[in-house]
Amino acid sequence: MSAEQQIDDFTPGRPILFRNATVLSMDAAIGVLDGGDVLVRGERIERVGHRLDAPESAVVVDAAGGILMPGMVDTHRHMWQTALRGLGADWTLSQFFVFYYLNWGKIFRPEDIYAGNLLAGIEALDAGVTTTVDWSHGLQTPEHGDAAVEALRTVPGRFVLAYGNLLGAPWEWANSPEFRSFVDRHFASRNDMLGLQLAFDVTGDEQFPEKAAFEAARELDLPVTTHAGVWGATDDNGIRLMWEHGFMDPKVTYVHAASLSRDSYQRIAASGGTASVSTESEQSAGQGYPPTWQLRRHGIPVSLSMDTSVWWSADLFSAMRATLSADRSREHLEAQSAGETVVHNKLRARDVVEWATIGGARALGLDDSIGSVTPGKKADLVLVKNDRSPVMFPMLHPYGHVAFQAGRGDVHTVLVNGSVVKFRHELAATDLDRARTAVAATAEYARTEMGEDAWQQSLEPEIAETELIPNPYTYSDYRGDGVAIQQAEA
Template sequence: MTTLISDGHVVTMDPGIGDLPHGDVLVEDGIITAVAGHGTISAPGAEVIDASGMIVMPGLVDGHRHVWQSLLRGVAADWSLSDYMLEARALYSGCYDEDSAYLGNLLGGLESLSAGITTVVDHCHLQSSPAISDALARGLLDSGVGGVFCYALQNVPVYGDDVDSGEIKDVLTRLPDEWHDTNAARIRDTYFAGDRQRLRFGVALPETTPYLPGSLVRQFLSRASALSPFLVTGHWVDSGPHGVLAELCADDVWPDRTCLSHGNHIDAEDLAKLAEAGVSLCTTPDIECGMGIGPLAALRFREAGGAAGIGTDLSNYARADVLQQARLLLQVERFALAQGSPKPPRSIGYTARDVLALATLDGAEALGLADTIGSLSVGKRADIVLVRPDPLGAQPYTDPAAAVLFTTSPAEIDTVLVEGEVVKRDGLLRRDDLGVLHQRITDAAANVRARYDKLPRPEIESVWAGLFS
């Protein structure tokens, strides 16, 4: 299968090529085989996608998201972090069945493709039973999105007709059950056996990891490594009360390709140690700002020599729009730089292209995928996005990087290719079951909500509050 993307404004994000105001991209069997000025590539018989008037760029990379929460859109918009932990982790997570788990992940994957996100790291902490794990993996695979399905070694409450507060407390506080390890290996072997699959297998660490003594953290890391994941991920906001971050760096025990999320309060010294250890970092601007988690770390980490990316995090908070996240990060960093200056500074410090890199090539590097995705370079996987700038809101434009960041929404994502396969064209996902799916998703979300409404909330809330007193 050969496809020629013809006469677009090509933003390759490849430092050796740069932008081509009139460029062509040739795709053969899912791989980019040529990138050059318009009319210079000979490809007789190729299917031609006319990209004139459009911006052509690499597929976007979302380095951290909890995709199952897509079914609960918007419920978290006014939550604090502690509201989120109670509501999402202790309440809603116990209300999913196989159908809602499957549809949540399918919806999140389709939402990604529609928004030009061709690679997502799903930090999947809804592993409440083997059947639910199957549903989650199948949902993301069936969407066609690429990335890493990270099985979280973390217990999840399951609510039946009766709620036993002792059992809830136990589930939420004990170490991850051993059945997770065999179940995760089964999921890996059943769905992610290929070496260079579009969607790969990874492991997510339990949420409590950064707050535990080094000996326990090492146990978690070896449980993760024993599963031979492509990527290990985990939430990590600060250096930890036991200084475990520095200790792990000194002992060089991080698994290959570890990407931590957030890192807001990791001090400069520990950021440098992480960078030196080859651990990467992913910033999720919307929730980190909205929930007051702390200063954004991606650019500081990059300046310290680390590989940094950007993520959308909570699917129940805002839509998965990596470009919007990158723009937010840019403005927050510009604002931070100007703090303390009596007048608006003469230099704003960072550019649109700096943060577009986080959403493409740098983001790919943070996931250990820079040899495969992240730029329009010969030999890389043909994950390609065509943006049609809105004639009223985005044209005429000058810098295409500024155009995609400042005046583009998922509505302007016209065409998306994953591994050379056209999954969106003329602004529409190429699936003929979207109407049926929409109804199934609506019904499944209503069922989750109905189960949530029946939970003995005060009882669960008091167990939860007790964990932090």
């Protein structure tokens, strides 16, 4: 492609040919193509191969030195919380619950939901995430839901709204006339650009009040996504109740699934459910150890997610890297505790790239249309290429390069449904200034509503004093900056 060509050259209906890429197709029949070409026409991938003829009027993208892969799929992101990005960097899960569930979740207005969703949607596309599940549990009213939908439709990505209300009872709101009216307004006819799920958790109450919410999901033919195996919040009792009442099936996604028993994992596997793993979240917040080492052993399909930008990074490069490292760390710890040594890594870089792409598509029931670079599928594609970065060469192990070397800054081109939404590292058809203005207003509003003391306490939660361990090596009296060594009493 000549240097003069710009985003405006990608007019609707004009074919696009990616030339000479390393193609990670995530399709077993195609595999990895070195120096591969991919032809896009309209919404779909038309051909994948070598030295493809460029149709007349096609835009030819020089992808040499880059990796062309399916658009990534995030199966669990609280998009509305992006408006307070980074506020909870030092929170525990308990502090997260106190902030949103007890103290401040109620202050979010519809325009705040809109602001967070708008910024999160743009950010996802920028990082090569072409499909995102908006785990939107801040929808206190249908008007909040309207705002969430409006924002998602403003951004040229593929989204699934997982409707939830953390301040309400799911068995009530899922069956309310107001919610049914919301569904009729926005989802009377459905397409694969904006889907709908129900998002709620199962507390383990033996009365199983969530039954009515599951029944609503079945009546409306909606999948369910639920936080399961969250230490101190949701546990094996919730899984057991779902199983006993017949609500475990392939349309349920279990988010985190990090602190469950073998019996619960076996029930998820037997029912065809899928898991959404948010490794940065599980490692930092304490839902339990990232469970991929258990999920693999039970044959449970895995997808990846980033959870929330109020804490962590919002891209699946970070998710892949953290997941691969956490799984391998667990294998080493398990082996070493038994006096053994791991000599072969069971989880490979290819696996986490698969979980970030076709794995996410399978979890959403969209693997017939997205998730792999396959002729006939929708053209959700990401070109990872950065000629200005020393990190992008040499590229010897393409799966490993995606998982361990590349990052969001290396995302060169992004297509969603055949339309170019990012090219040469620049976003197109998105209003970042509008998003910036909206989230600035939300952040200022939240700070004012909370008051300065509560705001500062959220930024810097209290650290309890810890007792120093006496050092028995009394021959050392070294005292360095930031180092404390207590002498053992003689």
